[in-house]
Amino acid sequence: MCNTGHGKAQNRSNTDALTLDTKPDVLKTTALAHAAYLARLPAPSTLATWDVLEIGSGTGLLSLALASAVRSLTAVNAAEGMIAVLRAKLRAPGAPPQRRGRSVVSNLVLHHVADLGVLFKTVWGCLKPGGEVMVTDFEDFGPEARRFHPEARMDGVHWHGIKRDAIRAVLEGPGFGDVSVETGFEMEKMVLAVPGNGVKEHKMVFSFLICRGRRPAAG
Numbered sequence: 437m438c439n440t441g442h443g444k445a446q447n448r449s450n451t452d453a454l455t456l457d458t459k460p461d462v463l464k465t466t467a468l469a470h471a472a473y474l475a476r477l478p479a480p481s482t483l484a485t486w487d488v489l490e491i492g493s494g495t496g497l498l499s500l501a502l503a504s505a506v507r508s509l510t511a512v513n514a515a516e517g518m519i520a521v522l523r524a525k526l527r528a529p530g531a532p533p534q535r536r537g538r539s540v541v542s543n544l545v546l547h548h549v550a551d552l553g554v555l556f557k558t559v560w561g562c563l564k565p566g567g568e569v570m571v572t573d574f575e576d577f578g579p580e581a582r583r584f585h586p587e588a589r590m591d592g593v594h595w596h597g598i599k600r601d602a603i604r605a606v607l608e609g610p611g612f613g614d615v616s617v618e619t620g621f622e623m624e625k626m627v628l629a630v631p632g633n634g635v636k637e638h639k640m641v642f643s644f645l646i647c648r649g650r651r652p653a654a655g
């Protein structure tokens with residue numbers, strides 16, 4: 437486990453860490469993302485040989501769901517508070533050694549990253565040749581996607597979701613092969629009836645994209 441980064445958005449993440457695991461929307465999204473990953477990851481005997489890195493693990497909900505199925509799982513997050521909650525959930529103290537991963541996963545993080553090109557170049561460097569990246573986040577389907585976050589919680593939100601064509605181009609940038617961008621799952625969420633009025637009473641369905649690419653075996 438490790439943390440990266442600092443700043444105002446991380447401060448909010450540090451505060452959010454204390455209650456994240458009690459948020460029904462967060463638990464629901466994690467369960468849906470976990471199922472979407474399992475449907476696409478290899479059979480258990482192969483998966484058990486994989487080293488997996490989760491970027492923006494938060495308190496480790498997805499990491500812990502995947503951990504028993506893989507050889508190793510490394511969780512990174514920009515906010516120390518998130519990692520502190522994850523550490524508290526683990527019995528063994530101390531961070532396990534990091535390895536170059538066979539796979540990189542991430543849920544609900546891309547919209548917090550200003551330069552996705554830099555992120556995926558970094559991901560490329562984290563992967564073994566032949567390794568794959570598989571990340572999920574909500575789709576930018578137009579202006580209404582902004583309603584995913586209440587107006588009072590826009591700190592650190594760089595994108596109102598992910599655009600299919602744009603993320604495909606970003607993945608192809610460093611040279612990922614077998615690139616695919618598809619709807620992984622849909623999630624119903626209560627949003628503010630009128631943006632800014634603080635009253636959650638309007639249900640919206642958000643699509644989550646699952647974006648994949650493979651670092652070529654010879655790359």
Ligand SMILES: C[S@@+](CC[C@H](N)C(=O)[O-])C[C@H]1O[C@@H](n2cnc3c(N)ncnc32)[C@H](O)[C@@H]1O
Binds near residue numbers: 466545
């Ligand atoms: C919406 S939360 C999602 C947390 C977790 N993936 C989940 O689904 O419960 C976004 C997380 O990304 C982290 N984050 C934002 N920018 C990051 C970066 N550049 N590197 C690592 N983590 C980052 C935040 O601290 C926060 O924990």
